[in-house]
Amino acid sequence: MxxxxxxxxxxxxxxxxxxxxxxxxxxxxxxxxxxxDTGSSSMTSLQTWLDTWIPLAATILIVVTAIGWMAHMVQMTTAVRLGLGLIVIGSASYLVSLFGLTSA
CATH class of the missing domain: 1.20.5 (Single alpha-helices involved in coiled-coils or other helix-helix interfaces)
Structure with a gap:
């Protein structure tokens, strides 16, 4: 009881x-x-960042690094490491965006 x-x-x-x-x-x-809204606009925004803006920013930074290396403002070892890192970041971001993000 x-x-x-x-x-x-x-x-x-x-x-x-x-x-x-x-x-x-x-x-x-x-x-x-x-x-x-249950999160679909947030997922769309994240998808846009992963698909467009992060690879674009990485590409621009690779070009800036190359220009800095050619102008002797950035050392070769730093330019190579930075360039490879940005290639990996941009590629990984784009590959993740290919899987598609949904809120449901």
Whole structure:
């Protein structure tokens, strides 16, 4: 038999978790019913960054590094390491973007 003392300790121990869970269930339904964006625009933005902007920025930085090396402003070892690193970053970003990101 459950005593009132056991019920009271359960409420003290788990009351906040149960209340937050109930709020989550209620308000997540409201968000979907109201047509609130569930993350698709964020995923589209991330897809654009991975697909376009990061490889483009890496390419521009490779050109700047090469110009700096030709102008004797950057040492050969630094230019090679920086260039290879930027090639890896740009390629990896583009390859990740090919897998496609979805929010659902």
């Amino acid at each position: 459950v005593t009132s003392e056991t019920q009271t300790s359960f409420v003290k121990k788990h009351g906040l978790s149960v209340f937050c869970g109930l709020l989550y269930m209620v308000f997540s339904g409201f968000a979907c019913a109201a047509g609130v």
